[in-house]
Amino acid sequence: MTASVELRDLSKSFGETLALDKLSLEVAEGSVVGLLGPNGAGKTTLINCLTTLLKPDGGTARVAGFDLVGQPEKVRASIAVTGQFAAVDETLTGRENLVFFGRLLKLSKQEARDRSQKLLERFDLIDDADKPTKGYSGGMRRKLDLAVSLVVERPVLFLDEPTTGLDPTSRDALWASVHELRATGVTVLLTTQYLEEADQLADRIAVVDHGRLIAEGTPQELKEQTGGGAVCEVRIADAATRARALTVLDQAVERDEAVVVPAPGIGTLSTVIKALESAHIEPDDLTLRKPTLDDVFRSLTGGSR
Ligand SMILES: Nc1ncnc2c1ncn2[C@@H]1O[C@H](COP(=O)(O)OP(=O)(O)OP(=O)(O)O)[C@@H](O)[C@H]1O
Ligand SMILES: [Mg+2]
Numbered sequence: 130m131t132a133s134v135e136l137r138d139l140s141k142s143f144g145e146t147l148a149l150d151k152l153s154l155e156v157a158e159g160s161v162v163g164l165l166g167p168n169g170a171g172k173t174t175l176i177n178c179l180t181t182l183l184k185p186d187g188g189t190a191r192v193a194g195f196d197l198v199g200q201p202e203k204v205r206a207s208i209a210v211t212g213q214f215a216a217v218d219e220t221l222t223g224r225e226n227l228v229f230f231g232r233l234l235k236l237s238k239q240e241a242r243d244r245s246q247k248l249l250e251r252f253d254l255i256d257d258a259d260k261p262t263k264g265y266s267g268g269m270r271r272k273l274d275l276a277v278s279l280v281v282e283r284p285v286l287f288l289d290e291p292t293t294g295l296d297p298t299s300r301d302a303l304w305a306s307v308h309e310l311r312a313t314g315v316t317v318l319l320t321t322q323y324l325e326e327a328d329q330l331a332d333r334i335a336v337v338d339h340g341r342l343i344a345e346g347t348p349q350e351l352k353e354q355t356g357g358g359a360v361c362e363v364r365i366a367d368a369a370t371r372a373r374a375l376t377v378l379d380q381a382v383e384r385d386e387a388v389v390v391p392a393p394g395i396g397t398l399s400t401v402i403k404a405l406e407s408a409h410i411e412p413d414d415l416t417l418r419k420p421t422l423d424d425v426f427r428s429l430t431g432g433s434r
Contacts, residue, residue: 132155133157133160133192134192136190140152141340150171163319163333164334179192181201209281209283209287210278217277222260224245224259251305252302285317288307300326352420360417361415362414363390363415364386364387371386371387374410374412
């Protein structure tokens with residue numbers, strides 16, 4: 130396996146804050162890795178370091194075979210990036226922004242125009258393509274920002290929360306783009322808050338918290354590692370009743386206005402219902418569901434957030 134992105138003990142502090150704490154990670158060439166982590170975990174800091182926007186304090190990293198600190202220009206020439214916060218020129222139209230970036234990245238006029246048209250179609254921006262971007266909604270800006278990062282294909286693509294603020298159609302378009310890019314051998318490192326997104330896109334998932342890698346594996350491995358199967362969620366608004374439910378249900382934990390128990394099989398439902406009935410507890414709602422990002426996080430981070 131060749132690693133397209135490889136970091137060893139990468140560290141970065143902001144004053145007292147240790148944003149990256151000796152983080153090591155490998156992203157195999159041609160694979161998609163999803164970086165998950167709660168707010169402030171260090172995801173954006175990592176992307177900023179790997180895209181040479183920030184200088185790490187310690188450790189080493191190679192991107193597309195080039196040393197991050199020693200060969201930053203070579204790294205920059207090998208990557209495309211979409212940041213968490215969009216950066217398009219407000220006075221230009223969507224189409225002009227795309228063509229501008231295409232020209233900047235050395236496409237011919239015709240190539241830049243063709244590519245822009247394709248991307249505008251893909252992200253459903255055709256109707257607004259020739260309006261100045263200052264009138265764009267948040268979601269439209271986001272889509273344009275993504276399109277800009279795809280104007281020229283580079284061997285390594287970094288996406289920082291690419292679908293935050295997108296409607297379902299645009300999210301699907303982005304997901305389809307990532308699948309297509311992967312099929313052509315592009316390596317993708319993306320951050321997300323959505324487990325479903327990581328599930329859909331990523332070959333492997335890395336979970337970070339407090340700047341450290343706390344889990345790594347395929348989506349399936351990760352779910353198994355974090356308690357696996359489904360959970361049964363019993364919603365009970367009344368705090369006292371909820372406390373009673375906690376005592377009568379095996380392995381129950383309190384979560385907001387609900388009590389959650391692991392549900393390895395469908396039989397858990399009847400066990401839970403029986404236990405509640407004998408304690409004369411009537412839940413407001415009762416559902417069997419797959420673990421969410423929240424479950425994975427709380428389990429991995431020990432409920433520290
Ligand atoms: N420029 C900065 N100056 C000072 N502190 C910073 C700076 N950038 C990040 N931090 C701190 O570093 C830590 C990691 O932040 P980072 O933005 O990398 O998190 P994140 O995982 O991207 O979070 P989010 O999910 O909210 O985007 C946080 O504690 C944050 O406050
Ligand atoms: Mg971030």
